[in-house]
Amino acid sequence: MSWQLTAADLPDLARGATLLGTGGGGDPYIGSKLVEQVLGTGSITVLDPSDLADDAFVIPTAQMGAPTVMIEKLPAGTEPTLALRTLESHLGRQADATMPIECGGVNSMIPFLVAAETGLPVVDADGMGRAFPELSMETFAVYGVHGSPLALAGERGETVVIDTGDDDKQLEWLARAVTIRLGGVGHIAEYAMSGADVRRTAVPRTISMALALGRAIRVAREQKRSPFTAIAAALAPTGYSHVADLFEGKIVDVERRTTEGFARGRVRIAPTGDGPDLVIGFQNENLTAHRGDELLAIVPDLICVLDHESAEPITTERLRYGQRVRVLGISTPDLMRTPGALATFGPVAFGLTEEFLPVEKGASAPVPATD
Amino acid sequence: MSWQLTAADLPDLARGATLLGTGGGGDPYIGSKLVEQVLGTGSITVLDPSDLADDAFVIPTAQMGAPTVMIEKLPAGTEPTLALRTLESHLGRQADATMPIECGGVNSMIPFLVAAETGLPVVDADGMGRAFPELSMETFAVYGVHGSPLALAGERGETVVIDTGDDDKQLEWLARAVTIRLGGVGHIAEYAMSGADVRRTAVPRTISMALALGRAIRVAREQKRSPFTAIAAALAPTGYSHVADLFEGKIVDVERRTTEGFARGRVRIAPTGDGPDLVIGFQNENLTAHRGDELLAIVPDLICVLDHESAEPITTERLRYGQRVRVLGISTPDLMRTPGALATFGPVAFGLTEEFLPVEKGASAPVPATD
Structure with a gap:
C-alpha cells in the first residue's frame, strides 16, 4: 500500500536506515536535514511496488563516496536532482518515480531529497536490501537490469554520463574515479528501469521497513522496554x-x-x-x-x-x-x-x-x- | 587551400608531427599505421580553415593518456569515431568535419583515422600549435571556446560524456581520472565549435606545416643536404x-x-x-x-x-x-x-x-x- 512520508518521519527513517547501513551507507542524519529543509510541511508519496504500472519509468538516485568524506563534505542539495535530470535528458524520457539503490545509510534519504525537489514519488524498494560499498552490488544487476547509463553530478554543476553496457563493475570503476576527483562524494542516477523490472529485481518495502525499525527503537526507549x-x-x-x-x-x-x-x-x-x-x-x-x-x-x-x-x-x-x-x-x-x-x-x-x-x-x- | 592527403603522405606527416610533439604527444607512427590500414588507396580532404563555412560544425578528436602507455597499448582503432558519434548524439548535431586538438604526436593522426572511417574532412588547424600534456591547454579555451561537453570512449566500447561548463581544468581533471582507469589511454571528442570559431581560436595550417617539415627532413636526407x-x-x-x-x-x-x-x-x-x-x-x-x-x-x-x-x-x-x-x-x-x-x-x-x-x-x- 502506498503512503505519505512527512518531515516527522525522518528521524525514525534515519535511525532505521543507519541500522540497515550495517556500519556504512553514509550517515543519513545530514541527508534527513536536507530533506526536511526542502520538504517543509509537505509530504512525499511512497509508492508500494505493487502500485507501479508495468511501464512506469523509474530512475533511482543516490550518493556515492566514502562515508568518512561524506560527513565532512556537505552536498549543496541540488546534485541528485541534477543527476536525475541529466539521465532523463540523455535517455530522452522523464521519470515517473525515483527509488533508492540502497536502503541503508544516506541513500535512504537521497531519493526523498529528489522527491521533495521534483514532486516525484519514491518507490518503496531498493537494490541492495541494506548498504553495500559498490554500485555494482545490486539485486537489479543480479536479475538482469544494468546500471548503465549512469549520470553523475558534482557540487559545482559538473555532470558525467557513463555507459559501460552490461559491465557494472567497469561502471563502478569509472564512476568511482570521477567521484574521487570530485573530492570524494558524487551524486548519481542509474539503473533506470520499468515498473515491471522493479517488481522483478528490487528488494521490496525496505523503506517502510527502515521506518518501522527506527520507530520501534524510539518507542521502546520511550516506554522503557528493550x-x-x-x-x-x-x-x-x-x-x-x-x-x-x-x-x-x-x-x-x-x-x-x-x-x-x-x-x-x-x-x-x-x-x-x-x-x-x-x-x-x-x-x-x-x-x-x-x-x-x-x-x-x-x-x-x-x-x-x-x-x-x-x-x-x-x-x-x-x-x-x-x-x-x-x-x-x-x-x-x-x-x-x-x-x-x-x-x-x-x-x-x-x-x-x-x-x-x-x-x-x-x-x-x-x-x-x-x- | 584545401588538399587531399593519401597514405603516401603519412610517414612525412608522422615525422613532422613528432617534431612538433616536442618530445611528447605520443608516437604518431602507430597512429599512422592505423590510418593507412583504414584509408587504403583512398584520400582524405584536408580543409583549409578559410574554406570552412561560418556555421560549419567541427568536432575535434584525439587520444589522451601517457605516451609511455600509448606505445604499449594499441587502440582497437574504432574508439575515436565512437567518441565523435557519442558527442554528436549528446549534442543532437552531426559534425561536418573533424580537427586535431594538437598537431604534435599521435594526435596529428587520430582525426585522420576518424576521417578515414567516416568520410569527414579534417580541418588544417589545431588548438595547441604543438603538443601539450593537458586537455585544457588549448588556444580554443584561451579565446573562449571550452572543451565541454567531452565524450570519451574506451577499448571495450565504454563511453563517458563529461560537462564541466567553462571549467576546462576540471574537465581535464575528471577525464584524466577516467583515462587512467581505462588503462592509461582513452579517445576523446571535445571542443565542438563552428567554422567561425575555428578561424578565431585555432592555430592555422599546422597539419600542412607538419607534413612540410617531415617532407623537408626526408628530402634533405635523400639529397645529402643538412x-x-x-x-x-x-x-x-x-x-x-x-x-x-x-x-x-x-x-x-x-x-x-x-x-x-x-x-x-x-x-x-x-x-x-x-x-x-x-x-x-x-x-x-x-x-x-x-x-x-x-x-x-x-x-x-x-x-x-x-x-x-x-x-x-x-x-x-x-x-x-x-x-x-x-x-x-x-x-x-x-x-x-x-x-x-x-x-x-x-x-x-x-x-x-x-x-x-x-x-x-x-x-x-x-x-x-x-x-
Whole structure:
C-alpha cells in the first residue's frame, strides 16, 4: 500500500536506515536535514511496488563516496536532482518515480531529497536490501537490469554520463574515479528501469521497513522496554526475520583508512565477561564478524553494531575506543542469497575466502521478539 | 587551400608531427599505421580553415593518456569515431568535419583515422600549435571556446560524456581520472565549435606545416643536404620562423616516471666539447632547456631533441643513454604568446617559476635556412 512520508518521519527513517547501513551507507542524519529543509510541511508519496504500472519509468538516485568524506563534505542539495535530470535528458524520457539503490545509510534519504525537489514519488524498494560499498552490488544487476547509463553530478554543476553496457563493475570503476576527483562524494542516477523490472529485481518495502525499525527503537526507549526486542519484533514479519545476538562488549581497537574512495578497516571488541574478542572487518559496511577463529556472520547478512543500551546504530566512521556495544546479525531475504546474488555481493565479491554462512545457522542465539 | 592527403603522405606527416610533439604527444607512427590500414588507396580532404563555412560544425578528436602507455597499448582503432558519434548524439548535431586538438604526436593522426572511417574532412588547424600534456591547454579555451561537453570512449566500447561548463581544468581533471582507469589511454571528442570559431581560436595550417617539415627532413636526407637547414627553411614562411640551435651532445642521464597519467622526468645532455650540460625537463612534452643555470628555451616555445645526423625527432619515452642529439628551440606564433595563452600553457601553467623567454631572445644562434 502506498503512503505519505512527512518531515516527522525522518528521524525514525534515519535511525532505521543507519541500522540497515550495517556500519556504512553514509550517515543519513545530514541527508534527513536536507530533506526536511526542502520538504517543509509537505509530504512525499511512497509508492508500494505493487502500485507501479508495468511501464512506469523509474530512475533511482543516490550518493556515492566514502562515508568518512561524506560527513565532512556537505552536498549543496541540488546534485541528485541534477543527476536525475541529466539521465532523463540523455535517455530522452522523464521519470515517473525515483527509488533508492540502497536502503541503508544516506541513500535512504537521497531519493526523498529528489522527491521533495521534483514532486516525484519514491518507490518503496531498493537494490541492495541494506548498504553495500559498490554500485555494482545490486539485486537489479543480479536479475538482469544494468546500471548503465549512469549520470553523475558534482557540487559545482559538473555532470558525467557513463555507459559501460552490461559491465557494472567497469561502471563502478569509472564512476568511482570521477567521484574521487570530485573530492570524494558524487551524486548519481542509474539503473533506470520499468515498473515491471522493479517488481522483478528490487528488494521490496525496505523503506517502510527502515521506518518501522527506527520507530520501534524510539518507542521502546520511550516506554522503557528493550529496543533490541523491539528490533526483533519489527523484523519478524519481514524477509529479515532472524535476529542473532552476536556479541556484547567494549571497543578496544579501531583501524580505519580511506583508500581508493572507500573507508576500510576493522574493529576489535572485548567481551564483557571472559572469552575471545569479536573482530568485525569492513569496507564502508561491516563484512565479517569473527569471535576468535569462529565466523559468526558474514556479508550479505547484516552485521550491526549498536549502543549497548539505547540500541542506537553506530556507523564505521563513528566507532570509538571505549564504546560499549551490542552486535546483532540479521538474516537477509532469499533473493539476496541466491548463487547469483552471492557472486555479486557475497563473500567472494569482497575477496573473502570464507563461505557464506546464513546467520541463523551460526552459533549465536536469537534475540527474542517479545519481552 | 584545401588538399587531399593519401597514405603516401603519412610517414612525412608522422615525422613532422613528432617534431612538433616536442618530445611528447605520443608516437604518431602507430597512429599512422592505423590510418593507412583504414584509408587504403583512398584520400582524405584536408580543409583549409578559410574554406570552412561560418556555421560549419567541427568536432575535434584525439587520444589522451601517457605516451609511455600509448606505445604499449594499441587502440582497437574504432574508439575515436565512437567518441565523435557519442558527442554528436549528446549534442543532437552531426559534425561536418573533424580537427586535431594538437598537431604534435599521435594526435596529428587520430582525426585522420576518424576521417578515414567516416568520410569527414579534417580541418588544417589545431588548438595547441604543438603538443601539450593537458586537455585544457588549448588556444580554443584561451579565446573562449571550452572543451565541454567531452565524450570519451574506451577499448571495450565504454563511453563517458563529461560537462564541466567553462571549467576546462576540471574537465581535464575528471577525464584524466577516467583515462587512467581505462588503462592509461582513452579517445576523446571535445571542443565542438563552428567554422567561425575555428578561424578565431585555432592555430592555422599546422597539419600542412607538419607534413612540410617531415617532407623537408626526408628530402634533405635523400639529397645529402643538412636536414637542420631544411627544417629552418620549411619553417621560415610560417608563424614558427625562428629556429635556435640550442645544443649538441650526448645523453648521459634520463629520469622518467609515469605518475598521475603523465610521463614526467628530465634528460641530461653532455656537450660535445667543454662547458655545462643541457638539462631538459618534461611532462609528456619538453618544458624547459637549461644550459647550466642559463635558461635557453621554455614552454610554449618548442624544444625538440633530434638525432644529431638524421634529424629524426626523439620522443621523451625513447630517450636513451648514449644517444647523440642536437636540440632545437622553435619560436611559436603570436596567438600562442599572449598573456591569456601564457596563463593557459606557459611556464606558470606547469608550476614553473621561470618567466617566459621568447627563444629568439635567448643566447642561442639561429639555424640558417640556407646551406
